[in-house]
Amino acid sequence: MLDLLERMSNYRIDDQRCSLPHLAHHTQQQGMREGPGKPPPDKDEAPSRTSSRIRLEEVLAQPGPYPQVVLPSSGTYWDEHAMDADHHYLTNNSNKFETDETATYYRRYFLGNEHWTFFGEDEVHGPVVVTYKREVISSQENFRVLLRLKSGTHHATIINLGDYPTPAKMVKRLKEELTVERFYPVVTPEGPELILAYDEHVLKNHFKFGLIYQRFGQTMEEQLFSNRCHVAALEEFLCLMGQRVKLKDHEGFKGGLDTQFGQTGEESIYEKFREKEIMFHVSTLLPYKENDPQQLERKRHIGNDMVAIVFQETNTPFAPDMIASHFLHAYIVVQPIEPCTPNTRYRVSVTARSDVPFFGPTLPPTSTFEKSPHFKEFLLTKLINAEIACYKAERFAKLEMRTRSSLLCALVDDLRMKTNEFLGVTKVPETPKVETTGNKFREIVRSVLIGRKNPDTPGMLKKPIINNTNTLVAVTPASARSKGSGSSSGARTPTSSPDTTPNTMALSESDDSSLNSMDIDGHPHPLNEDSDTGLESMSSAETPHKLSLQCPLCGNNEDGVCALHADPETIMRQVETLKHEINKLKCDKLDLLRQNVTCQREIKKLKEKELKLGGELTSATKEIVRLQSLLKDLGTGQVSAV
Incomplete structure (x- = not known):
């Protein structure tokens, strides 16, 4: 998932584009304090950002107090403060992480206990991996089942499977639309480790959050990122949220910050919370550049976070919507009340994009917290649950499904390979003919390449490639053979010369193959047979889609009694057969590619093992030399003593 998210970071340059300051002097509205780097309205500015600025300026033009969050009228964001806070507070007021519990079920219920795992393939849903174990509860036999699909992992407890419970029956109970023809058992000691790694890949222990400082009257993104320093109230809040660490000495989770050369500042806020590491990207602690009104160095980190705190x-x-970002999906707005006093409190509002589901813990009805460890626990839990909820948004859900699909395919391949290795099986069950097909495919390619090297060599005689089935065969009647047509060289061989040996080969391009091939013929018999691979095409006169009145076998324009002209339906059936053969070869080619990938993995492992053994051999050699030298010294000492 993280690799796919890194690909999305390619969009960050577009996200960081802001309108440059206008050369003319911009007069601020009365009562508003001008922030550093604030640009005037620009006609090239994005409509959403322009509307957000106008909307905020209209609110500020009115007398206070002002709302913490002003939502766009388009409905693209929701505000938790605007919901029925009392209802949510009663139903979800515990500081628990809203992680996917299904990811922990294999470790909780199956690992270390007797269970079975099978894998298969569904034509529509793709790879399927099912794990189940037998349980007896109140004298009732149950089966606890974990079903892994591209769409997600499903968990259920099934009863009444009959006398012969099978994986197919269990899968049908959970997903009736699944049709897996055959399941293969996982028989390898490494199976639980591979399955556990797949199930728990969604669990995260490292989080990074942005922290943006907003001064009064700031209505533009450039203003937020151009605040050089912060006030004592924010410093008090930072001390509550975590510990200030020196990046050069920091050894924990870095959150993308530079801990070697100091290019992302000298300090940051870091915290360990319930076995999870959190790094904050504080806007005022990130480097500030005088000649950059957009402060891209700051937005480069905060703009690639999913959740951010806005400290007002x-x-x-x-x-x-005043911050343009493909990643930022949720904001927690914090406003201090009587800061730096014994009565410090914080007013909190939560807003997120419309496709982000609700996340807890829920705000209390007053949305106000006292400065205390309870508030810290609430806010850190809210931040972590916000990021977990953001993964369910449309943009990230597609990436997560793509990642899960790739990992599931890799899991099935690894389970199949490890099972075959453990059982000593060399062939893959799904492709039992891969060896013969591979040899056949290599021979075809080699023959085509040899033919391409000398296409115009005179006097070249080659044996026809004979096939017993599924070939296009044109038989010349006895009357035609008596006329002396002894080859299928086409129109360039005169029919009145029975002793003429064809010395040229007609080049053609087949619609059914991606390779250009030649009609290889040197046999005096009138049969012209293609290979059984379907990769070699017919000559220009034999290709069905090229109209020609001359028979390629008899060379006569008038009688038209050969099989090619007499029975076109048979020829079309044979052409369809050849097309089917080509499709089979393409499938075999994919199987060869899969085997190639598997072999490359094995080669990599063997190389690593070779390097390890080489290192051990070198160490052993040095030890032998040392012992020999020691024995030599001892022997010399004994002789001298005598």
Whole structure:
């Protein structure tokens, strides 16, 4: 999942584009404090960001107090503060992580206990991996089942499977639309380790969150990222949320910050919370550049976070669409009340994009917290659950499904390979003919390449490639053979010369193959037979889609009694057969590619083992030399003593 998210970071340059400051002087509205780097309205500016600025300026033009969050009218964001807070607070007021519990079921219920795992293939849903174990609860036989698909992992407890419970029956109970023809058992000691790694790949223990400082009256993205330093109220909040660490000395989770050369600042805020590591990207602690009004170095980190805290210096509105980012999907807005006093409190609002589901813990009805460890626990839990919920948004859900699909395919391949290795099986069950097909395919390619090297060599005689079935065969009647047509060389061989030996080969391009091939013929018999691979095409006169009145076998324009002209339906059936053969070869080619990937993995493992053994051999050689030298010294000492 992280690799796919890194690909999405290619969009960050577009995200970081902001309108440059206008050369003319821009007069600020009365009562608003001008922030550093604030640009005036620009006609090239994105409509959403322009509307957010106008919306915030309209709110600020009115007397306070102001709302913490001003949502766009398009409905692209929701605000938890605007919901029925009392209802949610009663149903979800515990500080628990909203992780996918299904990812922990294999470790919790199956690992270390007797269970069985099978894998198969569904034509529609792709790879299927099912794990089940037998349980007896209140004298009732149950089966606990984990079903892994591209769409996700499903868990259920099944009863009444009859006298012969099978994986197919269990799968049908969970997903009736699945039709797996055959399941293969996983028989390898490494199976549980591979399955556990797949199931728990969605569990995260490292999180990074942005922290943006907003001063009063700031309505533009450039203003937020151009704040050089922060006030004491934010410093008090940072001390509550985590510990300030020196990046050069930091050995924990880095969150993408530079810990060697100091290019991302000298300090940051880091915290360990319930076995999870959190790194904050604080805007005022990231490097500030004088000649960059957009402060791309700061947005490069915060703009690639999914969740961010917006710390407001005082009562001022914030619009979630004022920051352009493909990644930022949720904001937690914090506003201090009586900061730096014994009575410090924080007002909190939560907003997120419309496709992000609700996440807990729920805000209390007053949305106000006292400065305490309880508030820290609430806020850190809220941040982690917000990122987990953001993964369910449309943009990230597609990436997650793509990642899960790739990992599931890799899991099935690894389970199949490890099972075959453990059982000593060399062939893959799904492709039992891969060896013969591979040899056949190599011979075809070699013959075609040899033919291409000398296409115009005179006097070249080659034996026809004979096939017993599924070939296009044109038989010349006895009357035609008596006329002296002894080859299928085409129109360039005169029919009145029975002793003429064809010395040229007609080149053609087949519609059914990606390779250009030649009609190889040197046999005096009037039979012209293609190979059984379907990769070699007919000559220009034999290709069905090229109209020619001359028979390629008899060379006569008038009688038309050969099989090619007499029975076109048979020829079309044979052409369809050849097309089917080509499709089979393409499938065999894919199987060879899969085997190639498997072999490359094995070669890599063997190379690593070779390097390890080489190192051990070198160490052993050095030890032998040392012992020999020691024995030599001892022998010399004994002789000298005598």
